[in-house]
Amino acid sequence: MNQNPEYIAKLLFMDFNSTIDPQQKKELTTWINASAQNKLIYNRFKDENYLINDIQEIKKYDKSAAWKKCQETIKGKNIIVPAKSQKIKRFLIISAAAALLIFTFVIGDYISSTNVADINIRYSNQNIQPGKNGAILELENGKSVLLDTLQNGTIYLENGIKAFVENGTLRYDANVNNNVINTVRTEKSRQYQMMLSDGTKVWLNAASTIRFPVTFVGSTRKVQITGEVYFEVAPNKKMPFIVEVQNRMSVEVLGTHFNINAYSDESNINTTLIEGAVAIHYKNKVYQLAPNQQARVTNTNTDVSPKILNHVNVTKEIAWKNGLFNFEGSDIKEIMNQLERWYDITVEYRGEIPNVTFFGEISREENLGDVLEALSGSGIIFNLDQERRLTVRSK
Numbered sequence: 001m002n003q004n005p006e007y008i009a010k011l012l013f014m015d016f017n018s019t020i021d022p023q024q025k026k027e028l029t030t031w032i033n034a035s036a037q038n039k040l041i042y043n044r045f046k047d048e049n050y051l052i053n054d055i056q057e058i059k060k061y062d063k064s065a066a067w068k069k070c071q072e073t074i075k076g077k078n079i080i081v082p083a084k085s086q087k088i089k090r091f092l093i094i095s096a097a098a099a100l101l102i103f104t105f106v107i108g109d110y111i112s113s114t115n116v117a118d119i120n121i122r123y124s125n126q127n128i129q130p131g132k133n134g135a136i137l138e139l140e141n142g143k144s145v146l147l148d149t150l151q152n153g154t155i156y157l158e159n160g161i162k163a164f165v166e167n168g169t170l171r172y173d174a175n176v177n178n179n180v181i182n183t184v185r186t187e188k189s190r191q192y193q194m195m196l197s198d199g200t201k202v203w204l205n206a207a208s209t210i211r212f213p214v215t216f217v218g219s220t221r222k223v224q225i226t227g228e229v230y231f232e233v234a235p236n237k238k239m240p241f242i243v244e245v246q247n248r249m250s251v252e253v254l255g256t257h258f259n260i261n262a263y264s265d266e267s268n269i270n271t272t273l274i275e276g277a278v279a280i281h282y283k284n285k286v287y288q289l290a291p292n293q294q295a296r297v298t299n300t301n302t303d304v305s306p307k308i309l310n311h312v313n314v315t316k317e318i319a320w321k322n323g324l325f326n327f328e329g330s331d332i333k334e335i336m337n338q339l340e341r342w343y344d345i346t347v348e349y350r351g352e353i354p355n356v357t358f359f360g361e362i363s364r365e366e367n368l369g370d371v372l373e374a375l376s377g378s379g380i381i382f383n384l385d386q387e388r389r390l391t392v393r394s395k
Helices: 005-016 022-032 036-045 048-059 063-076 095-107 332-343 368-378
Strands: 078-080 121-123 136-138 144-146 153-156 162-166 169-172 181-186 190-195 201-204 208-213 221-232 241-245 249-253 257-262 268-275 278-282 285-289 294-298 307-309 324-326 346-349 357-359 361-363 380-384 389-394
Touching: 005 022, 022 036, 181 190, 181 201, 201 208, 241 257, 249 257, 268 278, 278 294, 285 294, 324 332, 332 346, 332 368, 332 389, 368 380
Parallel strands: 078 357, 121 380, 169 190, 221 241, 346 389
Antiparallel strands: 136 144, 136 181, 153 162, 162 169, 181 208, 190 201, 201 221, 208 221, 221 257, 241 249, 249 278, 257 268, 268 294, 278 285, 294 307, 324 361, 380 389
């Protein structure tokens, strides 16, 4: 089969316009099935919502203008995340990637794109498994309970307190009147879901904690967290729900859904509101959030006021809760931080940190090797040794 990019682009263009004949369709199908990257390009090419603007713009360009735009695209280093397995649900090739193929057809020149680079990945034979559900329950008396393998049933704790495990979720007894403080902690490569005694649902991402009273008494329901936690707060107007974060800020709600990302190794503490309303208390000031807004508090300068962002990508912010990595607009460091926590690895950088932007979603059920292979189309080389140390460097 003719593998010339110009010829492939022509086939794609004819297929898009329904002018392809059976023999050409057969050739195109062969090309599509030759690699995961080819399938991604084809799927994006067939998506009219992404292509229509590109096609309209291209019609306005002459050959020199189109070539200039292609060069700018290549310099931008916006990278796709290529798919490998069926678990990788959805990938977005940037709009320029599809346009690049059309440019090839229009101007008749061969354009070399970083978006379809060869695989550049080196890692040991050990393929690290993904994280799983599990946590440690720390009691006030100093004892701990490993929640990873507990079967459905009742757990008898301290001072007559009991909790229940139901399908991997810890639920506290709402009928107990006791102000004992417990802590649920997830290690790296663990996540956990629980329900507090008031009916509030809590999801903990890897390397996170929540400290809470077994029973809420008084005028407020107060908890403390570290790491990343998603809440669906049970409504109670008489007892506002308050989340204290790193002794720096608090989030007050009556009943709502929101996510707090407060990892100390990230640049910011991000509070994202999904529905309802929350109030951010920071340095004696109050900042109100509406749905799809995010309050961003810097981790590096405590004197800076929170920045309120509108129309944030909520799907990205809570992807972890839904079993996904979402890399929309993420740089390599942001992605590596997520992989460190979920696969319990250590990441090191050799030389300058690659300046690459990624897009796409990957299932958190993938092995580490599969995720790295998906990311490797960016021209970044990954080296994973037997000590679970991942070295990242540019090609």
